Amino acid sequence: MKHLTSLFLIAAICLLTYSCNTFSEKESPKELDKDLEAYRHTLPAYQWLENGANYSNKVYQDSAFYHFNHQLENKNYEEAAIYLIAYGNALDRNIHFDRLYFNSCRNFYNSHKDKISSESQSYLCYYLGAQSYFNHDLDPSFEWFKKGIALKPKSKSHKQIVGFTNFALAQNYSLLRDFENTEKHLIAALRIFEEIGDVKNQGTVYLLLHDIFVKTSALAEAEKNLEKGLQIVKKQGSKSLTFSAYSLYVNFNIAKADTLGAIKYIDSMAIQAKTYPEINNYHKAVLNQLLAFKHIAQREDKEALDYLKIAREMTDQSNSLDLQMRTLFQEIMYAEIFDKPLKNPEEAEAFYNEIAAEEEPNIQFMTQLGSGLHTYYSKKGDYKKANTYASFILRNQDKESKALINGKLFELERKFKTEQKEKKILLQEKQLQSQKELIVTLGVGAVFLILLFVILIIWNKNRSIVREKLLAENFTSLLLSKTEEERKRIASDLHDSVSNELVNLRHALESNSSKFSAKIDTILEEVRNISRNLSPTLFDKLGLKLSIEQLTDRAQNQHRFLLTSEVDYNGDLSNTVELQLFRIIQEATTNMMKHAEALAGKITITEDAKFVYAEIKDNGKGFDADSMLKKGNCFGLLNITERTKFINGTVRFKSTNTGTVINITIPK
Incomplete structure (x- = not known):
């Protein structure tokens, strides 16, 4: 073979x-x-x-x-x-x-x-x-x-x-x-x-370097790179690349005419495939082709034919010329070894002519195809065609011999250069060794003292940072919690005291003056608005989605501002986090209506398995978010930022002269 x-x-x-x-x-x-x-x-x-x-x-x-x-x-x-x-x-x-x-x-x-x-x-x-x-x-x-x-x-x-x-x-x-x-x-x-x-893909490069040396007949270099690549991908636990490396070992052993070695790695591929549940169709087809090769080499007709049929079915379903060529080669070899008629000589001839027409035809492929076609037409009695393929095979033998010689010369030249380089490096290392020993001796003491000093500084600094961070987090938590408690208290006072008094006053004046009545209606509505802004009505019962709908309704009814919402959220956040998110949205919409000179805005809330995403955008004049945050004089932006940090979220401001988008991401 x-x-x-x-x-x-x-x-x-x-x-x-x-x-x-x-x-x-x-x-x-x-x-x-x-x-x-x-x-x-x-x-x-x-x-x-x-x-x-x-x-x-x-x-x-x-x-x-x-x-x-x-x-x-x-x-x-x-x-x-x-x-x-x-x-x-x-x-x-x-x-x-x-x-x-x-x-x-x-x-x-x-x-x-x-x-x-x-x-x-x-x-x-x-x-x-x-x-x-x-x-x-x-x-x-x-x-x-x-x-x-x-x-x-x-x-x-x-x-x-x-x-x-x-x-x-x-x-x-x-x-x-x-x-x-x-x-x-x-x-x-x-x-x-x-x-x-990226160690894993370093292994991938070595695998392809192996293939170059195989094609140039430099087999020693090929084996060295293949072994290096296999060790890397196995250590990295890449099943796909390990499978590919084993297939290259099969190819390499066939190149050395070591059929037993090739079969050994085919068996390794079959074992690897059982632990590789996500194996793709390309690798499945390759494995069935190689199993067919194994049984052909062992002269097991039925088993070889079974795997060859599976490989042909998978090849026909694919769009890969590589798989088609591989399967065709196996079918040619099967026909030759078991003295069976070639089932698809037209396909083999088409491949042969297609390769021959290329500017730099692949002589190895033409030899494979030509050998099978020579045998087929010899048995068929078409000696004219058989002689055509035989002539090509004979002419190519000299070229293969030259390629093999060039590969050996390449290996010798590479080995000589490597030895020269190693000798030069060894000499330089000896010269540097004595200098290094002196430097190391003098430096060890100084380095030890410096490291000890640095470690003490870092340790003290880390303690200080951790302490300050903890204090800051506690302060933020207490500040936000106390703020919410105070807001609820004020809202309750306004509603239960001021609002009731104004209602009584309105009834007392109704019969005397419609002007007083209208004025008091205005005051009542203003008090209710203040109450809603300080603590959303029944937020704990309504939840985030309905509270946002109330917010958009008030914006459109009271401020004549086109504000819409789109909420796709199932309520996986805690009540505390939902309330903080609502406050963030409330702050953002207030800024939008007061400062952005916008005509419209939109609130969008979505979620996936891990995060809840909120987006508040408008078509206003925009602002320089980075500059304002650095100055620290923008309470609205700082309020949004601090509240987002408090609920372990992230905020991103993106603003141009055509509008502003605020994106909030909150982990569930």
Whole structure:
């Protein structure tokens, strides 16, 4: 079975991502102070959409485009891009081409790339390149990937996606057998993964470096990189990458004509698959192909045919040329070993001619296909066609011998350079050792004293910080609690005393003067308003939702201000937290009506499994939130901020000359 030495292509190695803060809606995007990756996970439904396992759900696509279009309609371009990133991640995990996603993502990028962060641009370029790759369209795949790495990264997550993109570019160059550029981009990816401490994907790079050395017949270098990659991914506990590494070991042993070694790792893959419940269809198909190979090698006809049928069914259901080629090779080998007629010679010839027509045809694949077609046409008696394939195989033998020699020379040259470098480093280390010993001896005492002094300072400082923090939290809690008690007391006094007296006065004057009666009605209404503002009527009984509806009704009826609300909340917060949230909303709407010069406003409350989200927005003139908070002379904003801190929430102010949006996030 020597002609099978390069039967298997490298298994598709799925990079484990990752799957990021809002930007100004109408201004040129600026890099955010916060981590964009962390912000992405705070958006509604993002985590569900990012999960590749949910892609098969029938509502997935509708849900993804609902959130994307909603953000796009509101001109929240950064958030719209983030939902495309979640969608792209799910497709990447499933190795699937989605034309609707591809077209929507491409149109959005071309129209709005200047309005989103450079990190989001890199993510979208990566997914557009990956989608082009899944659609077997390499030219645009190269273009998108190169756009993605052209943007200078600043954050860790941005550096990581640039690393992934370099890795993907390397895979593209590997398909074209441009191993110089393949190695260049793999090394670039490795440097990035080392810089950000992404150990798992360092292992992924070593696995693909192994494949380069296999294809250039440098087997010693290939084995070294494969072993390094396997140890990393096993230590990191990545079942997907460990499975891929075992498949590469199968390929490597076949390249060495070690069939028993290949079967050993096929058995390891089968065991690994049982502990890998989320195994994707691509890996399932690869496993069935390799199990078919095992039984073919062991001359077990029935078992080989059973696995081959399963592999063919899975291949036909997929959109992967790689799987089609793999399955076809297994079928050719099965027909040759068991002296069976080749069932699909037309498909084999079509693949052969397609590969031969490429600018740089894959000689190994042509040899595999040509061998099977030569055997088929020889048995059929079509010696003219059989001789055509035989001639190609003979011509290629010299080329394979030269490639093997070049691989050995490469290994020797690399070994020589490594030894020279090691000798030079050893000499330098000896020269530095004596100097280090002296410096260490003198420095140890000084460092010990300095460290002791620093530890004492830090310990005292930490004690002070903890004490001050505790005092501040107690003060805030007491202040807010006492404020609410005082408000309720005042409200009760106004209602029970002042209000009743005015009612009595009104009855006394009714018969004498309608003017006094109207004036007293006005005073009564004002007292009732004060009472409601100080303590919402029956808040404990009505709850948050109805209290907000009362607030919007009063704004429209009494102040002629268009204020609406949309509350999707089931009451998972405590009464204390609900009351503080209502006070925050009350403060925000008061500021809106007094200072914003707005025509309308809206209050929105939503929730997910972990958080409750409140949004108060208007179409007013806006303000500089950062500047006002720094000055400390804006009681309204400080009141909102302190109340939010008290209930362990976070607040974000976003204000432009077209309106203000206040976002509150509260943990359940």
